[in-house]
Amino acid sequence: MIQREAFFLLADTGRRFCLYYPPQVPEEKGAVLYIHPFAEEMNKSRRMAALQSCALAAAGYGVLQIDLNGCGDSSGDFGDASWDSWVEDVVNACDWLRERSSAPLWLWGLRAGCLLAVNAAVNLKNRPNFLFWQPALAGKPLLQQFLRLKLAAELIENEDKQGAKALRQQLARGESIELAGYRLSPQMTRGLEEADLQILPHAGRIEWLEISPHAEPTLAPASIKRLEQWQAAGVPVSGQVVSGPSFWQTSEIEEVPALIQVTLDVLVRPPAS
Amino acid sequence: MTALGSLSVELTLEIKQEILAILDEILSLRGRAAGFNERTPLLGAIPELDSMAVVALITTLEERFGFSVEDDEIDGATFATVGSMIEFVKGKLAA
Numbered sequence: 068m069i070q071r072e073a074f075f076l077l078a079d080t081g082r083r084f085c086l087y088y089p090p091q092v093p094e095e096k097g098a099v100l101y102i103h104p105f106a107e108e109m110n111k112s113r114r115m116a117a118l119q120s121c122a123l124a125a126a127g128y129g130v131l132q133i134d135l136n137g138c139g140d141s142s143g144d145f146g147d148a149s150w151d152s153w154v155e156d157v158v159n160a161c162d163w164l165r166e167r168s169s170a171p172l173w174l175w176g177l178r179a180g181c182l183l184a185v186n187a188a189v190n191l192k193n194r195p196n197f198l199f200w201q202p203a204l205a206g207k208p209l210l211q212q213f214l215r216l217k218l219a220a221e222l223i224e225n226e227d228k229q230g231a232k233a234l235r236q237q238l239a240r241g242e243s244i245e246l247a248g249y250r251l252s253p254q255m256t257r258g259l260e261e262a263d264l265q266i267l268p269h270a271g272r273i274e275w276l277e278i279s280p281h282a283e284p285t286l287a288p289a290s291i292k293r294l295e296q297w298q299a300a301g302v303p304v305s306g307q308v309v310s311g312p313s314f315w316q317t318s319e320i321e322e323v324p325a326l327i328q329v330t331l332d333v334l335v336r337p338p339a340s
Numbered sequence: 341m342t343a344l345g346s347l348s349v350e351l352t353l354e355i356k357q358e359i360l361a362i363l364d365e366i367l368s369l370r371g372r373a374a375g376f377n378e379r380t381p382l383l384g385a386i387p388e389l390d391s392m393a394v395v396a397l398i399t400t401l402e403e404r405f406g407f408s409v410e411d412d413e414i415d416g417a418t419f420a421t422v423g424s425m426i427e428f429v430k431g432k433l434a435a
Contacts, residue, residue, distance in 0.1 A: 107392060212399050215411070219394035222416045223383065230411035247391065280365045287403065312365050316396040318388040319368035 069121040076133065076156075076163055081142035083156055084134040085163075088124035095170040096127040097334065099198070100160050102135075102180035105209055105259070106145075106249050108315040109138060112177055115314050115322060119175075122327050126335065129168055130175075133160045135183075146243055146250025150186075150258020157187035161195070171196060171271070173334070178203050178315060182262040189267065196271035198330065201278055201315070204289060206262035216247045264293070266302050273297070273304035274333040278323055284308040307333065355429050358404060359422065366396045378423030383416055394419065407432045 070089065075082035090096070101116055103109040120130040136152045137145035157174070164172060172195040174184035181202035188195055203209050214231035221228050234244045243252045266273065275294060277286055286294070286308045294306045311323030356378075364373035367388040383389055389397075397419070402408055409432070418428045 212395055215395045215398060216391050218411050218414070219391035219398075222394060222414070222419065223389075223391055225416055228411070228415060232411070280361060288406075312368075313396075313400070316392070316399075317366055317368050318390075318393055321368065 069124045075141075076159060078136070078152075078156060078159055080136060080152060083136065083142070083160075084140035085160070086120075086132045088120045088130040088132075090127045090129045091125050092127040094127065095129055095168055097129075097173050097196075098164040098168040098170045099123055099128050099130045099173040099175050100157070100164055101130060101132045102157055102174065102176040102183050103132075103138070104178035104180050104315055106213060107247065108178055111317065111320065112315045114320050115326070116177070118322065119327050119330055122331055123334070126331055128173075128334070129164070129170070131160055131164055133157070144250070146245075146252055149252060149254035150183075150262065151254070153183055154186045154190070154258075157183050158190045161187070161191055165193070173198050175200070177201060179206065179209055179259070179262075182206055182259075182264060185264055185266065186262060188270070194267075194271045197266075197273045198334065199273065199275045200326070200330075201313070202264055202275060202290075204264050204293060206259040210256055210259050213246065213249075213251075220247070266297060266304075270302060273302060274330075275304060275306040276326060276329060276333070277306070277308040278311045278313060278326060279308050280310070280312055282310060284310050305333070351433075352426060352430065355426050355433075356422070359401075359425050359429065362397065362400050362404065363422075366393055366400060376422050378421065378426065380422045382421055382425070383419040389419070401429060405429055405433060407435075 072087040074085055076085050101120065104112055116132060120132060123130050133156060134141040135156045137143040137148035161172060172193060174195045175198040176184040177200040181199045184197055214234050217234055218230045237244050238253050238256050241253050243250050277290060286306050290306060294304055297304045307329060309325040309329050311325055312321040314321040314323055360373045360376055363369065364371065367386060398409055417424055419425060
């Protein structure tokens, strides 16, 4: 069993629950910050995040997991959180890691967590490396997907179809919306909608991993396009895909052992020159 | 006419296989979807098919088949059976 330290990190607007997995070898190979995905996807992904954190700690990485403002066991209400407050949480968590370790910094995001990683990197003193798990290319489709829960609930209840239209009108009036047990502020939806997976010119290494249910998986066409754009611009990025269920959205909590192994492989691999 | 007919049968089969694979993955059915046929009822019949799962299904259909779905294109009937999902995807691909 890998040891873990639970603590609260102080923020301007309360305290954030954190779990730290110290590296299990004397010489730390890297300091990794896990940035969770949006809303219910965070809960579905908890197990994979824990398994990967343990595997990384055993391989010599220190891993910090933070529950963002209003999420998990952190203080605050999800409905009062803004996208910017989440970006701030990521920066604070990086500072905590930096104080503790001088090993190379990795921002490990899942889905929306990748967008937060990229947004936060602008405010970091040192350039981080990125580990992307099934990165969202932009926040807009994620928000659309979330708003679709309204339509889905109406289909199941056999109610009149209102869909997301009324919700969008509410947001446009500056009001919060409530959906599937989550309250969302206009400050959150605006930030999410504007978020885009654009890499700064001074980014460190980027490892991009995707999960596909097919036995012979391939990267999504949109991902290939983005990777090629970055490679052409000289960004040190490499992409890989593994076989497995989309664990962040499946009905049961699923595991993808291949992803854990590939993640270890790509992190320890020396950067391509 | 015959050639077109057989092509469409092949396409339908391909769509069906993909839809069954998606249902099996998203609803964590552990291979149960392999026993489904066109008449297998979905919405209201499979407890795993809650609103989160419906959203995951729509998103996954969009990703795998490469189209995008507007709210007004779907209703309860779209997810009534495996057959109605196949018809929906065929309609989107033909559009």
